[in-house]
Amino acid sequence: MDTITAADVVVTSPGRNYVSLKITTSDGVVGWGDATLNGRELAVASYLRDHVAPLLIGRDAARIEDTWQYLYRGAYWRRGPVTMTAIGAVDVALWDIKGKTCGQPVYQLLGGAVRDRILSYTHASGWEVSQLLDAIDEKRALGFRAIRAQSGVPGLDTVYGVTKSGSYEPAGRGTAPDEEVWDTEAYLRHAPVAMAAAREHAGPELKLLHDAHHRLTPIQAARLGKALEPVDLYWLEDVTPAENQEVLRRIRQHTTVPLAIGEVFSTIWEFQQLITEQLIDFVRAAVSHAGGISHLRRIAALAEVWQVRLAPHGPSDVSPVAMGAALHLGLATPNHAIQEYMGHPELAGEVFRHAWSYADGHLHPGDAPGIGVEVDEAAAARFPYQPAYLPVARRRDGSVTDW
Template identity: 60%
Template sequence: MKIRSADVIVTSPGRNFVTLRITTDDGLTGLGDATLNGRELAVASYLRDHVAPLLIERDATRIEDTWQYLYRGAYWRRGPVTMAAVAAVDTALWDIKAKAAGMPLYQLLGGASRIGALAYGHASGRDLPELMDSVRAHLAQGYRAIRIQTGIPGLDSVYGVAASSAAAGDRYDYEPARRSADTRALPVEETWDTRAYLRHVPTVFEAVRAEFGPELPLLHDGHHRMTPIQAARLGKALEPYDLFWLEDATPGEDQAALRLIRQHTTTPLAIGEVFNSVYDYTTLLSERLIDYVRSAVTHTGGVTALRKLLDHAAVYGIRSGLHGPTDISPVGMAAALHLDLAVHNFGIQEFMQHSARTLEVFRTSYTFTDGLLHPSDTPGLGVELDDEAAAAFPYEPAYLPVNRLQDGTVHDW
């Protein structure tokens, strides 16, 4: 079974997505997600100009060999652009192999280890009443675990507090950003105050626990904005509220920073959505400095690489918590769900529901019932792309925001 074509589709049904479609000489097609939020065209070019020509006439069944060929053969390894491109090829080939076998992908990964994957949703509000309403709305949708993000008094805009468009799975209302005088799209710049954040967040969790009780799993994302000692302080302050995890407390580049946090708090820790290889995790896993792996299939080399990473994490009793916001396309989400169902050390799955426009382009078969996700028993990934619908939504330049401290210093967003 030879690869006949490898086509890159860029579409923007509410936000930008990059999809690779591989077609074999016997007519099977496979999809891979190559979306890298704010840098989408870099991956599209990498695939179209450098990777696709290498794939033609290759044996589509040789997934491991192709992965190694693209990773080692390029010499310039790792990095989000490279690994998103490798992931797209890998995922598309798994889609083809499972379709050829007439099975859902999870069956080729060893079969189901559970009946469904526990999902968590994103509740947020500019103030406590708005947050409480958001939690109730998520519970009404069937979520059994909920991430809590809230506005900070004195700050106009804060990461994780969704505008109505973002809550519906479209780009945030500050994307495609502000326009410069020459009409270029530029990132919105937000203002940040860590001390105000550290004072406010524990009071939010105190109020949420008082309202919704001790049983509801609650999560929180620090989004890389704290120093190690600040993160340690927050983790300790949140211990009375029994968080499922504190995510991305410090910038992920410094693995050793987690040692200090771990010394000072028993709040479970999750990190990894900006990681793109197992090498980003080696210290974190071997020293048991985290409790959950937060990578995405889309950004970590695909199904092949992420399965190996999760098996490595399992040796240390560390579980999965795969990245699943709406800038992961439904193709990437489906791939994550097949892994969720198959791996033994599953923990939880992030699930931010895509917009109706996105689901016009990507026809999905996965389900969300009673708080659990299932990838379906459709052969392959269970997602198809509608070319006509995709063409109706051309690419739009868009960026995530940039963060500055109150004195103007650029800070992690």
Template identity: 55%
Template sequence: MRITSARVIVCCPGRNLVTLKIETDDGVHGLGDATLNGREIAVVSYLENHLLPALIGRDPAAIEDIWHYAYLGAYWRRGPVTMTAIAAIDVALWDIKAKVAGMPIYQMLGGASRHRIMAYGHAEGEDIAACLDSAQGFVDAGYDAIRLQCGLPGVGTTYGVPKDGQTRYEPADADLPAEHVWNTARYLNQVPKLFEQARRRFGDDVHLLHDVHHRLTPIEAARLGRDLEPYHLFWMEDSVPAENQAAFAMVRSHTTTPLAVGEVFNSIHDCREMIQSGSIDYIRTSLTHAGGITHMRRIAHLAELHHVRTGCHGATDISPVGLAATLHFDTWVPNFGIQEHMPHDDIVAAVFPSNHRFEAGYFRVDDTPGHGVDIDERLAADYPFKRASLPVNRLEDGTVWDW
């Protein structure tokens, strides 16, 4: 079997999604997710101008060799654009290999470690009361895990909270970047109140999570983690920017609140120090942005040695193709923790027909060969690409800050 074509399909059924389709001379095709939120066309260019021409004529079963060819052969290694492009190829090749074998991908990886995958939903609101009302809907639907994000008094825009009365939180929603305002002091005062009231309302059995979104310094994150300890969070996510991996050791030394990080990581080197030092509890890297299934297995194996579990990024900037591949990874990986889930709009499900099931806060995959997602190219063509940008964050004095 040989690869005969490899092409990129870009569509925007509500938000931009980039799909790689690899076809073989035996008529078997595989799909990979190449979506990089706000930088989609950069990945398209990298694929079309550098990687895809070199795939033609290769054996699609040689996944490991192709992965290293794309990674080591580039010289300029790593980075989100490169690793997202490699991930798309990798997932498409795993899809082909599993289809040829007549197996779901999780069986190709070594079989199932679990029969269902716990996911957490996103509850949000402009204030604490609205956030808790949103969370109530997830509790009523049977979720065992919920992320809570609420607005701040006197601050017009807050990460994770819908703007202008919208019902969905979609960050990449403008042609040019919106500018948000941030106030750390108000945030540090508000969040413990949110979780105090959440525990009072929902009791101790629901897993509660929170995303800081890289906005604190290490000592501020340490304070927040300590203040949240009475409410025993499942995790506190992305508390500080992770370029300085040692900063997490400082946060860890001050709090027992579990720490999660990694949705913006793209290689094992981004998280190695934190994992090996015991500074984190969950690694959130997504296989769509970190070299695919092949590389995520390496990250998971390293994490397992240090009692770190997975919690893969799974917002709607991961396409249904990327989500399905992640669910097969989740089904296999022995040190699974939890899976993020934001549901796509119905039109996305129409463009990307899928076989996995979601019910009451849990995913299940079946035994369909491959990852179980295809693409309706005719329907996708009705939704052309629209440039969209993530916001830029500023402090109230105008200083650019982490978003």
């Protein structure tokens, strides 16, 4: 029996903060998992280091599902992003070990490939519509066939996903989050105009996506979806906070635009109603935040029954380890649709060496045994953690609204 002898947490900030879990076995096999939770990184690091790592020592590294059940069902306090990200890190690291032990890439252990490559989408943004169109052209020149388009809003100085400088990094360095002013009505007037311009410019073949980022009420979301129907979006993402899941019924009554939701969800229970009532079309959970490969695989299986597709969250704060895990799952999952791919800071390449690759609008996990991502701990030590927070959004009257 190959038992777990060590479980170590590595916190590093090569361009942004990442938390990685290193599990070592008695046979000397090392597995890596991603435990990054943007803006709450140290909470997960502590959860792992102080509460989970001691429980792993001596356990059979091959018993992935039993370890998942032990960490989830065996704890009185279940669910939540901190807990599920910690469990996800353990799960991915154990799958990495399993693949290395068997000498196979993880996707082969999940039943083998059901596709040759994974369609990916990236982000294009511009403060002015003309700048957005130029950004779309730049991404298409890199081979992308699917693009999330975001633009500035007249009358506002800051907008989620867009900056006047052209750079994009939501998490600002510092001891407190930045605060942005938001105007929903201005956004609702402008978004259909910007998306219509993007469609006219790009033509009918480009898969065009847009993210409202939880800022709308159900009737506002219905209004936006109806206005965007002529644009033929691939999806409209996070139109409203989905904790109250019944509100999605109202949106469905008013628009046929496909809906994608779930990047802030962490368990199958948060998706259950959305999937079984077909209130969404795409599941957006990240492999690292939703309990790892084992749990996201179960969410995908439930979704397949209801003709809902998997499209994992993949921003720059999901580390290359999590990206590799998502790609292995995607290559072996029949109802996988598309993978978000923002890329990572250049410095991250010095810490995370990965076998997965991008080419011509598609991703592939590679055929290295395990997940195919290794962490250079010496390089990681050169980039200490720096406090960083996602911004807080306030309406014009000063009241806080959803991020």
